[in-house]
Every structure is written in C-alpha cells, then in structure tokens.
Amino acid sequence: MTRLGSGGLIDRSQQLRFTFDGKSYAGHAGDTLASALVANDVKLVGRSFKYHRPRGILTAGAEEPNALVELGTGTRREPNTRATTVELFDGLVASSQNRWPTLALDLLSLNQLLSPFFVGGFYYKTFMWPASFWEKVYEPLIRRAAGLGRASGLPDPDAYEKATAFCDVLVIGSGPAGLMAARTAARAGARVILCEDDFRLGGRLLAERVEVEGRPGAEFARSVEDELAAMPEVRIFRRTQVFGTYDGGTYGALERVADHLLAPPPGVPRQRLWHIVARRCVNAMGAVERPIAFADNDRPGVMLAAAVRTYVNRFAALPARRAVVFTTTDDGWRTAQDLIAAGAEVSAVVDPRREVPDSIMAPLARSGARLLRAAKVTRAIGGSSGVKAVEVAQGGSLLRIEADGLAVSGGWNPQVGLTTHKGSRARWSPELSTFVPGSLPEGMRVAGAVSGDYGLSACLRAGHDAGSAAAQDCGFAAASPDVPRAEDEPIAVAPLWHVTGGRGKSFVDQQNDVTVKDVEIAWREGFRAVEHLKRYTTLGMATDQGKTSNVVGHAIMAELTGRPMEDVGTTVTRPPHLPVAIGAFAGRHRGRHFKPTRYVSGHDWALRHGATMVDAGQWLRPQWFSAPGETDWLTSVIREVKTTRLAVGVCDVSTLGKIDIKGKDAGVFLDRVYINRFSTLPVGKARYGIMLREDGFVMDDGTTARLGPMHYVMSTTTANAGKVMQHLEFYHQVVWPELDIAMVSVTEHWAQYAVAGPRSREVIQAIYGTAADVSNGSFPYLACREIMLGEIPTRLFRLSFSGEMAFEIAIPARYGESLLGELLREAVGRGGCAYGTEALGVMRVEKGHVAGNELNGQTVVRDLGLGRMASSEKDYVGRIMAGRPALVASDRPTLVGVQPVDSKQRLRAGAHVLALGAATTAENDVGYVTSVVYSPTVGSWIGLALVKGGTAQVGTRMRAYDPVRNGDIEVNLVSPIFVDPKGERLHG
Amino acid sequence: MRIPCPYCGSRDLSEFVYHGDAAPKRPDPAAENASELFYTYVYLRENPAGPLRELWYHASGCRSWLIVTRDTRTHDIAGAVLAMESAS
C-alpha cells in the first residue's frame, strides 16, 4: 500500500472493495479507480494499441491516454473507460484491455519486434499489396493484434434519457475560475448552471497545496459550493461533461447519473444527455499538462507532474516512493515539494533550463534531492513492473539516477476544444508556448487556465470578472466586487518538446502509439500539414483526440520544417470533446420507441378479437383477425375477403389522415391543390382526388367530402397525412396567403370505420335506426352527411375502396371502440366479420385501386390510368411540370394487371417484367410488379404492375422474373380491374 | 440551433422542417414561358455564403411557415417572421 496515513479528500471510514483483472483490492469513498490503483501500488494497467507496450497511469483526468479499462461484466461491460475519471464504488469490476493471455505476460507484445511494419503511414503502405491479402490476412491480423477494448456485443440493459435546461449563465468547470464565475453571476441574480465533470467541485483547488482567503483550497471550494447550493436559481450538475458547443447558445452535456453505482436504481437512467440553452457561457475548462517525448517515456511509473500532485494531495496516494522530477516549468518543482511533504524521497529534479529562480529551488535546498539544471531526461529505464532508474544527460555526461517513478512537466495545454466547435481556430501564444482560444463563439467567455491564466489569484479574478460580465449581459446589475485573496504561484515555462539521444521509442501519442520517429517519417514523406500528419500517423485520432499529444507532435513538425508554430497551427477538434456513448444520443429512442406509436381507439378491441397488428407509419393497425382454428394468415385473409364480398365486413380506417378545411375560398384552394375540381362539388357529396407535387409527380390521393358551403373534410393516405398537411399549409401560407381559409388536422379526433359488402346498408341502417334513411335513393354512392346518433355527432360517407357497396362512418374518437363493437355485432348477425389491412389490400388490388406501392413518387397520373381526372380548365399544383416531355412520353411504364398463366403459380411483388424469350438483361426489363395478393375472387395470385406502354400490352403474355426468390413465371397482362369492372356493385 | 418563432418564441431546431431559399416565387402558370419559369422555380437555387432568407415550417409547434434569416456560414439567425405576413 502507498496510501498515506492522513490527508486527502477520501473518507477512510468507508472502505470500497473492487477487482482489477480478477484480483481484489480496497479503496475509499472519494477515490477514482486510478487513485485506488495507485494506492494499491498497481503500476501496470494496460497494453498499448499497436505495440502492446506495458502502460501505466499517465494523468489524473479525462485526458488520460493509457489507463483505459473495461468496466463491468456481461451486458454492462463498457470498454475504453478512463480509470482516471471512474468514481470508485463497492463491487466495481475492472479489467485491462488489449492483452493476451494476461496483462503481465502479453504474447502479442511480440508486435514490438514487428514494429517496422507499424510505423507512420503503415495503414497506407504495408497493406496495399496484394489487394486480396487485405481482407484475408492483414485485416484479421490487425484486428486481433491492435485495438483497445471489446464491446459487450449484447443489448445495453440501461436506460438513457434526454433533457433540456435553460439558464442565463452556464459555467463550465468548477475550478477557481468557474467557482468564482458561478458565484458572481448567481449573486447578481442570474439563473446559473454549473457543470463539473468530476464528482467533486473544485478542480485544481482539490489537488494543490494552496490557500484562498487563508484557508486550504478544497475548503474554500466547499464554502463556495455551499453558498451556490443554497441559491434557488443555481443548479449544480456534478459528473457532467460539457462536450459540445452548438448554434444559438446551445451546449451538449452528458450527466453520468448512475455510473458510480453498480447498476442504476429502478427508474433511473444510466446517463442523461442535456441540451443546455444558455444566454451566456463562462468556459472555465482549465488546462491539461503535456508530457515531453524521450526514450521509453511510456514506461509505467512515468506520470505527469500535476497528476502526481493530484494523487498525493487529493487522494493521499503515493505514485512513487523515490521519484525523479523532469520539468521545464516552474510548477513542476512544486511536485518535488509535495512529494517530500508527503514523506516520499526525491532523488533529483531535472530542468533543462540554465536559469531557475532561487525562490523555486530554495525550498528543496536541504531535501537531499539533486537539483540538475541544463539537464534532460534521455530515457526511462524499466519494464512492465515500472520505472527502475532514469537516464539523465547533463553537460555531455550521462547519469543514471535510481528511482521508482518519474514525474514529467512539459507545460500546459488550455482545453480549447469547446471554443473551436463552431469553426474558430486556436491561436498560438509565443509567450505561453501553447495554443489559446482564438475568436470565441457568440455568448462565450473564457476564464482561468483555459485562456492561459494559470496563476490561482489570476484565475479567481478572471472568473469573477467573467461571471460579472455575463450576468450584466443578461440584464442583471453587477454585485459588489468580491475577489478572494490568494497567491499567484510562479508559472514560467521553457518549451521542450522532445529529447533526442536516448535509445528506445519516444512516444508522442501514447494512445495511438505514435512516436517521434513517425512524425519524422511523415515529414520526410511530405505529410507536413498538421491535418496530413494526423491522418498519416494517426496522431490525435484516438479516443482522447490527442489532448496530451497533439501540441507536442505539431511542435516537432514545426522544428522539422523550420516553421514557427503560429504557421504550423493545430488540428480542428469536433464535438464530442470527450467520448459519449451512442446510447446517450439515442436516449429513449430505441427499438419500439425509436418513433412514437399511435393507437387507434379500437386497438384493444382488435386485440381481444384475435387481431395481429402491423405497423402503418407510426400507427398500429389490425392486419388480419384469426378466427378460432385458423393458424395461417392467408386462411384468415381469404375468409375475410370472401365474407366481405358475400355479406359484409368491417374495417378500421381511422388512421387515414383527415384534414378539416373551412372558409370562403376553400373550394378554390382545393381546385388548386387537386388535379380535379372540388369547388363544383355539391354539399353532401364526396369525390376522389389526386394531388401532385409541384414537379408533376403524384403526391397523394384520397376522398374529400363537402359538408357545407364553406366546409370540406379531406382524407389522405395514412403514410402521407403529415406531409399533406405541411404541403397544404405551404400553399396556403406561403403561396396564396390571400385565400380565406383555415385548416386543421383532425386525424386523431375521429375514429372511422369502413363497412363494405352487399349487406353493408343493413348494418348502417341498424346503427342509425330512424335517425337517417340510408337507402340508395336517399344516400347514393358518394353521398355524405352529418348525422346525430343520439347526442353524438357522426359523419357518414358512401365510399368504397373494395368495389363493394360500402360506407364509412366517422365518430368522435372516444366513442370509436363502442361503435366498432356495435358495427361488428350487426355485421356478424348478417354473416359478416371484421377485416384487416391484408384483406383491404386484396380487395383494392382486385379492384385495381392504386396505393403506396404505385404512388411511389415516380409516377404521374397517366401512368396510373387516371389521366382523365386532370382538369384542363384550371391550373393546379404540378400541372406545368407534369407536361414535361419525359412525363408525357408514350413509353412510360403504366398500370396493368398481371395474372400467372398457371393459376397455381405464385407471383411476387418486385418481379421484373420481360418479354417472352428475351434475355434477362437490364435492357430488356420493361417494368416490374408493384403489388401482389392472393385473390380468392379470381382464384389465383394477381398483381398490379408498371409496364412500358402497359395499356397497349394488355392481352400479351410476358414473363415475371424474380431472381432474388428464384421466381420465373409466365404471366398474362390484363386489365388492372379484376372484379366488377363496370362498377355495378358500388351503386347497388 | 434555436429559431425564434413569432408565435412560440425561441424553440429548438428539432421542431422545425427546413424548406430552403424563400426567394423563388411560384410563377404565373399562364405565362408564355411557364414551363421554363416553373423549371427554374422547382429546381434552381442560389447557394449564397452569407445571410439567406429561407423557409422553415414549425411542424412540431404552431404549424406556421416562417421566413428565417440565417447566415449560412455561421448559422447565426437574425430573425424570423410569419411567411403569411411577409410583404415580399
């Protein structure tokens, strides 16, 4: 154990058990998985992506490139989780990745011997030739050897949800700058949301031995948190990473609601995706420390200096008992002080600078540490069990210094990601030797280390000022200034990107195994622009997006090309700033809930009567009703069709779109959107109509009835109800706003039932009794009328989709189920039944009515044999474009019926139509079968097809060729109307 | 992205349906060269970099067609008016 006896922000009274690679360990509440591993002296935590090199923990934050573990088991196994941000809980199970068979004995580390094949550009060079080797040899080899964690491959058992939050000021990050921004804005009266990725507020205040207002930093952070928590207009989102800046002051954030628990409690989502809409934002994301590249700088035990301080000060865990500190920064020296204060030994502090201020060196004067200036670490010596010694070059000589840990500080990289998501570029600051935010997204301010203000006092002031300005932008009066007292620690940095001379690989990007040599190869081969460098070497393309590595790699390229960093620039980062599970983006939109489900009022009734339901757009509709003893769908459908044609059938057609249109100009409007006339339609009559898109193709069809001089009700197909509504609103609001009309969708308001068959009138008459006379004389084909059924308003239409005498009756939806019950009772008493969408489809094909398969966006009215409906005496949407030469060409595919020559053969929708004897080539393809049903009336499978010059081909014999299902049969092209071609039944 | 609907206030992008440039006007179908005019109206669009007046439909809201002025380079939205009340 390397856990210190006292100090830190852990609760020693709470012991938490966890396992790593099957071995059991203990940590405390307040630990991360990484800190608990450090406290248990676990150095080796993973194997690297390409070379399977042993790796340890490099950082203490979300930027971690190495310590990626698989968390959980079974369906909850989550790969590539950063141990540095995983909050420890009792029962946590973690395992290392990318090793076989075990972490310590990894046979695939032989990849290191193959390393010449894995250098920069290896994807592009090594595996190019021969091409056939790629799929069979290289790809399986690489997939096995390289890579990170394994997905569980099982459905995610957890729920995710999405939510939207609104605020005046969003503060991102709760370090000294963020806390002050939140407090100042909140005191001014602004509605504040404070987001912190960590489970504890405070940022670096938790990790450094600093004082604010004479109190330890963590204590100060706690006091600000308490003040914020007590303010009603402040929301604190812990465990919430803001991952993206979007348009209009919208930010994406992921709240890890239950990731710190073994499993989410019932009803609680695992994660919640927030859309935060903020009038102003203070980005106080801070900065991350960057490493220095030198030979074997990836050995377990090499850790960033600030991370060492975090583990020592916040978690009371010692990453090293005897450390070397390699720093080009002033603050790196504090790592040595903190280690010594915690009881560790520091063998040496190595600083490449010739001059280091006395004030920094003085505290270490009597520590026993060797203070080496103008010196560089050239190599970390050690293996999978950790660092054993450090090789240092000073003044031409090489020293070997014994150590079990090496702390490295190469300077700081502000977390500029969120400032660049809307397209602006980070700007190189020569003074700070780093990239700082360039122009900012509208409404965003930056404060603290993210803008290059690293000192504590500077951060507190910057946060205060940004919070105050943000609140004032939102109209709040500034609160009286209150900036806490603190020191500005020395923060000078002398940039050093890599050290040459050591024997071994020098890593730039540890997650993707990109070395200094790879950058040199890219340079030599001409891939010098940073975006080329990225793609050629994969620098920065791993899950960490190069947070610790990009700047180092780009600086090495700058040195090689002899260009200044401001010219070399840096790559563009895109949301998400940190990895976000796809499940969080999907939220509740999974499986059945991908889209809403709409239920007709007769849904439960249908289920009780043996219905099998089918998706129709968002709706569920009865597809067929199984009678007792029926086991296959076709038997049921045949019975439903026969019963309807012989007696009577009842079908739920509530899902058809219904649009109520009123106004003085309603008739004129309908004349313009339909190809045929509606202004002349008498009150009490309905008419079938077709509407086109403006490009001339058929958009939708349906029946529109005139209920009054200024009142129409339109029906649309189920699938197009929304689209037609939008289309009508467009022409009304945008194109002809002068027309005096109003319309509203009433699809859900009315339940509607078709009653079809020779005995349908008896059923309808039985329902209305003396309330209405529905005899043919009083209520002929295409009549419509509003009729009170007791106190309930109903609408009765004489319409037919089946070709039989038929009615449709509409009733307010809440009465739907009860009317349906009565209709069926009356129907059954007359030998009738209920029928579903299959029987509906059979009867419409038998009658040659077109539906969605024919109204497929590629057909014009003539194709469907409906050309005569188009009025030549008025304009309508689509008329002009429908006259284009290609749309009136005589060889366009037009609607015909198809029937197998051998009535026992099965026809298939989708089959291609070819002339008899023609070779099966695309050139000989003259059309295809759009709809197929088994017709009990005809006694065979029948279909509708779109065939070139179709109408003229009726009477010829052709071939229906269906290579997908091995279908190849002879068919007769016939009239598309198979049943009652004269329409006598309709009018009965 | 947020769109300021004159009826509903500032609402999320996901409630709207995009239609495109608001400039093309349905031509006079009686014009001599109506087929050319309609071809242009249906198919041809400018693609300017900068502010563009475009049509959006508040499908999951008040069902108004709006003319929204959006900068195609930045997605900055300068404002929105009801298409019905737009003078142009």
Ligand SMILES: [Zn+2]
């Ligand atoms: Zn609206």
